[in-house]
Amino acid sequence: MAAPKRGRSASAQSKPGRSLALILIAIVALTGGMFASGHDTPRLGIDLAGGTSITLRAVPEKGQESAINKTNMDTAVDIMNRRVNGLGVSEAEVQTQGSRNIIVNIPKGTNSEEARQQVGTTAKLYFRPVLATEASAGAATASPSPSASSSASGSSSSSATPKATGSSSSSATPTATATSQGRAASDALKADATSSASPSATPSANSSSAASAAATKLEAQYTALDCSKKAVQNTAGKDATAKEATVACGKVSGVWYKYLLGPAAVDGTDVKKAQAVYNTTTAAGWQVTMDFTGKGSDKFASITGELAKNTQPQNEFGIVLDGQVVSSPYVSSSITGGNAEISGSFTQTEAQSLANMLSYGALPLTFKEDSVTTVTAALGGEQLHAGLIAGAIGLALVVIYLLIFYRGLSVIAIPSLLVSAILTYVIMALLGPGIGFALNLPAVCGAIVAIGITADSFIVFFERIRDEIREGRSLRPSVERAWPRARRTILVSDFVSFLAAAVLFIVTVGKVQGFAFTLGLTTVLDVVVVFLFTKPLMTILARRKFFANGHKYSGLDPKALGAKPPLRRTRRPSAPVDPKEA
Numbered sequence: 001m002a003a004p005k006r007g008r009s010a011s012a013q014s015k016p017g018r019s020l021a022l023i024l025i026a027i028v029a030l031t032g033g034m035f036a037s038g039h040d041t042p043r044l045g046i047d048l049a050g051g052t053s054i055t056l057r058a059v060p061e062k063g064q065e066s067a068i069n070k071t072n073m074d075t076a077v078d079i080m081n082r083r084v085n086g087l088g089v090s091e092a093e094v095q096t097q098g099s100r101n102i103i104v105n106i107p108k109g110t111n112s113e114e115a116r117q118q119v120g121t122t123a124k125l126y127f128r129p130v131l132a133t134e135a136s137a138g139a140a141t142a143s144p145s146p147s148a149s150s151s152a153s154g155s156s157s158s159s160a161t162p163k164a165t166g167s168s169s170s171s172a173t174p175t176a177t178a179t180s181q182g183r184a185a186s187d188a189l190k191a192d193a194t195s196s197a198s199p200s201a202t203p204s205a206n207s208s209s210a211a212s213a214a215a216t217k218l219e220a221q222y223t224a225l226d227c228s229k230k231a232v233q234n235t236a237g238k239d240a241t242a243k244e245a246t247v248a249c250g251k252v253s254g255v256w257y258k259y260l261l262g263p264a265a266v267d268g269t270d271v272k273k274a275q276a277v278y279n280t281t282t283a284a285g286w287q288v289t290m291d292f293t294g295k296g297s298d299k300f301a302s303i304t305g306e307l308a309k310n311t312q313p314q315n316e317f318g319i320v321l322d323g324q325v326v327s328s329p330y331v332s333s334s335i336t337g338g339n340a341e342i343s344g345s346f347t348q349t350e351a352q353s354l355a356n357m358l359s360y361g362a363l364p365l366t367f368k369e370d371s372v373t374t375v376t377a378a379l380g381g382e383q384l385h386a387g388l389i390a391g392a393i394g395l396a397l398v399v400i401y402l403l404i405f406y407r408g409l410s411v412i413a414i415p416s417l418l419v420s421a422i423l424t425y426v427i428m429a430l431l432g433p434g435i436g437f438a439l440n441l442p443a444v445c446g447a448i449v450a451i452g453i454t455a456d457s458f459i460v461f462f463e464r465i466r467d468e469i470r471e472g473r474s475l476r477p478s479v480e481r482a483w484p485r486a487r488r489t490i491l492v493s494d495f496v497s498f499l500a501a502a503v504l505f506i507v508t509v510g511k512v513q514g515f516a517f518t519l520g521l522t523t524v525l526d527v528v529v530v531f532l533f534t535k536p537l538m539t540i541l542a543r544r545k546f547f548a549n550g551h552k553y554s555g556l557d558p559k560a561l562g563a564k565p566p567l568r569r570t571r572r573p574s575a576p577v578d579p580k581e582a
Contacts, residue, residue: 016536023419023532030426042425043432045440045514046105048384052374054104055097056367068100075356076367077102079322093436097513102367105438125268125357126242127300128261129307130316130328136227136249136256215245218260222247227256238323242267248318250325259325261318265303268321270296274358276351279343286351288342290358297338305334321357387444394448398455406462408554412541413458416534420454423525428518439518442511446518453497454526458534460493461486462555465538469556470563479542483535490530498523 034040046053058076060067073096080094080102093105227233227249233256240246242264250257273291292300307315308331316330329342342354395417402410424447431437464486468478501520505513541547550557 016539019532019536020540023528027419027422027426030423030430034426034429037430037433039429039433042428042439043437044384045438045443045511046373047441047511048381048387048439048444050376050381052104052106052372054106054372055370056102056104057370058100058102059366059368071356072359073100073102075359078353078356080104095436101370124242124322125271126264126320127266127268127303128246128264128318128320129303130259130313130318131245131262132222132260133257133313133316133328136225136258218245218247222258222260225249225258227258234322234324236323237261240323246323248320248323248325250318250328252328257325259318259328261320261325264320265317266292266296266299268358269293270299271358272296274355276346276348276355278348284343286346286348288346288351288355288358290340290342292338292340294338297336300338300340301334301336304331304340307331308333319354319358326357327354383441384444387441387448391444391448391451394451398451402455402458406459406555408547408551409462409556412534412537413455413462415537416458416529417451417454419533420450420522420525420529423529424450424522427521427525437517438514440511440514442515443518446515447522449519450522450526453494453523454529456493457490457526457530460489461530461534461538464489466556466561469550469558470561472563475542475548475550475556479538487531487535491527494523494527 058068058073077094077096093103095103097103225232225236225247227236233249236258237246237248245260245262248259248261250259270293271290272293275289277287277289279285279287303317307317309315312330313328315332316328318325319327319329327342329344346354398417399410399414402413406413428437428439432439461482464482465475465478468482469475473481498520501516501523505516505520508516545551547554547556550559552560
């Protein structure tokens with residue numbers, strides 16, 4: 001049994017070139033992938049590139065601790081993404097971290113106060129009656145209403161049966177002129193102003209005049225509104241209160257429409273529950289069902305009853321989230337009973353997205369601001385420069401140490417460090433677009449610490465070889481006998497480092513995770529480099545005379561190491577024989 005084992009070992013030892021070829025092919029492939037992807041540098045975090053980072057912590061209402069779950073957190077992230085995009089900032093990120101934290105990263109030094117106002121407040125969801133709507137200037141000629149296949153369209157009904165298919169918004173024809181649209185908006189505003197002023201039995205002339213002036217101003221805003229412009233889409237009517245009419249933008253079938261909306265009739269908090277369901281009974285496909293609170297049910301029945309008396313588009317209600325219309329279904333009768341359906345040609349994703357938005361108004365969650373960090377681009381550049389200098393100094397000190405104490409063996413250690421550095425750089429560059437990894441200052445610190453971890457693996461291997469030489473063995477047997485012992489030590493050491501990094505990544509949030517991730521990544525790469533590069537290279541060089549003969553500059557000089565003389569077998573001297581007497 002022993003003989004085959006030695007044979008397999010000898011065969012593996014005689015072909016170290018295979019391992020070297022494997023890791024070199026991997027380096028070439030990864031580097032080629034990096035350049036092919038167009039991302040040839042690691043993605044920088046806020047503290048290095050400059051920008052604003054906001055950490056928000058979810059806080060449930062009393063008795064609603066179960067509200068902190070993946071669905072609600074993902075919905076909150078979607079809402080905040082809309083808000084951050086409203087800043088007009090590219091490469092902004094909103095993502096969950098852990099089970100109850102949301103991290104908002106806005107690069108390029110965006111004003112922190114504006115960012116905090118965008119993401120730190122609760123979303124505002126309202127149901128507003130539609131007074132007028134039309135495609136924005138510059139949009140393709142189309143019906144102002146979404147088609148039956150639009151995710152924003154649908155028919156609202158208290159029954160399971162969907163309404164007749166067809167246009168679910170404005171009845172205005174595609175050729176409607178700006179003048180006719182203006183008259184429709186003016187008439188709607190006058191009607192709305194009259195109804196809002198009527199609660200008083202004897203309204204004064206001043207209040208009537210003020211309402212007329214406000215209607216005229218809003219009509220002018222609606223006429224001038226161009227929702228095809230990105231800067232306008234997220235800001236139109238954003239600051240309007242629930243009690244006043246406003247303008248807004250909404251996207252239907254890829255085309256942006258502008259809306260003239262009346263005061264909010266139902267608040268988002270009046271929605272108890274909303275969910276996407278697939279209706280197999282009537283083959284209506286994906287629908288969104290809504291359940292209202294007791295007060296919300298009365299409000300919804302009242303507004304749908306009023307809207308049902310009007311013609312399109314004034315029989316629609318706009319679902320407005322943070323000032324933007326996300327859907328505008330129509331009604332043909334009063335919806336009572338505290339529940340409703342929005343049906344149309346929804347896909348599963350569209351139905352779930354709308355249901356999540358409707359649910360957000362009823363989420364028993366608020367978000368507490370844990371930290372806000374703003375770093376200018378100049379300061380980020382300085383920190384990156386300082387981090388690179390620190391890394392260069394650490395690497396230089398390790399190289400000097402290897403040259404002084406290990407001499408010729410540094411020919412193996414230094415290329416191994418370079419291979420590890422190349423793999424780390426390339427993988428970090430690929431992980432940026434791949435999983436959103438951003439290199440921050442703690443991550444740079446983790447990479448610097450990894451230099452010591454990698455060098456430590458080389459030192460363990462070299463010292464095991466030296467121990468074997470001290471026992472009087474030649475170099476090639478020493479390398480093969482030292483490797484199993486060194487390998488065991490290296491694996492145990494790296495396992496402990498990786499376990500610490502994994503625990504740190506799981507239990508921490510924020511930038512500390514960058515340190516833990518980098519430490520774990522470089523620990524795994526250390527094992528790869530030692531097994532596939534350092535050990536095979538050592539095996540090849542052990543055959544060279546410079547190392548095999550123990551040159552004084554090789555780092556393996558037997559005399560300098562205090563090696564014992566080689567063991568040699570000698571015959572035991574025979575005992576003297578006494579001559580026998582004759």
